[in-house]
Amino acid sequence: MHLASTLKTFRIVMVNGIVVTVSLLASLAGPGSATPAAGARTSRALGVGQPLFRSSVEAVAVSVTVHDRGGRVVTTLTRGDFLVFEDGAPREVRDFYPGESAVSLAVLLDISGSMAVGGNMERAREAVSQAISHLQSTRDEAALFTFDTELLEVRAFTSDLQQIAALDLAGRPWGQTSLFDAIELTARRASKRASHHRAVLVITDGVDTGSRLTAAQVSGAASAIDVPVYLVVVANPVDNPARRLAVTAGGVTTEAATLADLARWTGGDMAIVSERAEVSAALHALMEELRHQYLITFEPSSQPGWHPIEIRTEKKDLSVRARSGYFTSPARPEP
Numbered sequence: 001m002h003l004a005s006t007l008k009t010f011r012i013v014m015v016n017g018i019v020v021t022v023s024l025l026a027s028l029a030g031p032g033s034a035t036p037a038a039g040a041r042t043s044r045a046l047g048v049g050q051p052l053f054r055s056s057v058e059a060v061a062v063s064v065t066v067h068d069r070g071g072r073v074v075t076t077l078t079r080g081d082f083l084v085f086e087d088g089a090p091r092e093v094r095d096f097y098p099g100e101s102a103v104s105l106a107v108l109l110d111i112s113g114s115m116a117v118g119g120n121m122e123r124a125r126e127a128v129s130q131a132i133s134h135l136q137s138t139r140d141e142a143a144l145f146t147f148d149t150e151l152l153e154v155r156a157f158t159s160d161l162q163q164i165a166a167l168d169l170a171g172r173p174w175g176q177t178s179l180f181d182a183i184e185l186t187a188r189r190a191s192k193r194a195s196h197h198r199a200v201l202v203i204t205d206g207v208d209t210g211s212r213l214t215a216a217q218v219s220g221a222a223s224a225i226d227v228p229v230y231l232v233v234v235a236n237p238v239d240n241p242a243r244r245l246a247v248t249a250g251g252v253t254t255e256a257a258t259l260a261d262l263a264r265w266t267g268g269d270m271a272i273v274s275e276r277a278e279v280s281a282a283l284h285a286l287m288e289e290l291r292h293q294y295l296i297t298f299e300p301s302s303q304p305g306w307h308p309i310e311i312r313t314e315k316k317d318l319s320v321r322a323r324s325g326y327f328t329s330p331a332r333p334e335p
Helices: 036-046 112-134 179-190 215-224 256-266 275-291
Strands: 058-065 083-086 089-091 094-099 104-110 141-147 151-158 198-204 229-234 245-247 252-254 270-274 296-297 305-313 321-323 327-328
Touching: 036 198, 058 305, 083 094, 094 179, 104 112, 104 179, 112 141, 112 198, 112 229, 141 179, 151 179, 179 198, 179 215, 179 256, 198 275, 215 229, 215 256, 215 327, 229 256, 229 275, 256 270, 270 275, 305 321
Parallel strands: 104 141, 104 198, 198 229, 229 270
Antiparallel strands: 058 296, 058 321, 083 089, 083 305, 094 296, 141 151, 245 252, 305 327
């Protein structure tokens, strides 16, 4: 059974943030999609309806992370330091929100059969524990989801982080892996949170054996609703001694470059880890990014479809990470 077909109760109308008053049943047109029709076909296959907007987009909100050449998060920029381009043309920044903020984190844990190989499940459990330990109780919130061919909400979003920390994640991994489908559905759940500093943290071996969606389709959906996806790919050091851009488990090889593209298109990132210190470093970097994101808004295009965007800074020695685009559709007439 495919993951998406088991989750019809997860169909939701999403209101994307405070300043973006757009509600979306499904938007799966990826960054490379030529027209909304490709996304519509994917949506029907998932059983979650065609792309449908209740109202026009009043503003496009983009969460932005900036690093210096040493990889450190930059927190001192102002509105005038940023440049916004849509389809290659400059756009005026309408609103700008800097500063530290509470975090909403959806943790998605792979419990499929391939995770039983080479101690990866133990590494993954350790990553969950460390992720929760980096959050601030009562201020931040988190939810825990697991997946193989089906997605399970183990604990709904809560600011009582001890509820998640106390969970027993013991058990034998089994089943095929619907990684991309699980990411897409979890991103939709995360998009409903009020905090703009929200993200999906995926802990997996990187192998996908059962998804209907592709990495590009998932990144398009997550990018459209401004939910960055971060991947912590656990790997046995014997299987991946040089941290190559490929992950092998159970005889199945996934190009980690594909996963890295998925993360990058959504404004997230990916790390391949084998040792506990690597897990800790990756999660510390993630939380630092989420807490110090900038939020930029601008007027959307009046043309329906996928719109690629690029955020730059005036400071050439800085690197910027943000989602790759957004999707619009004409407003429906009021009844």
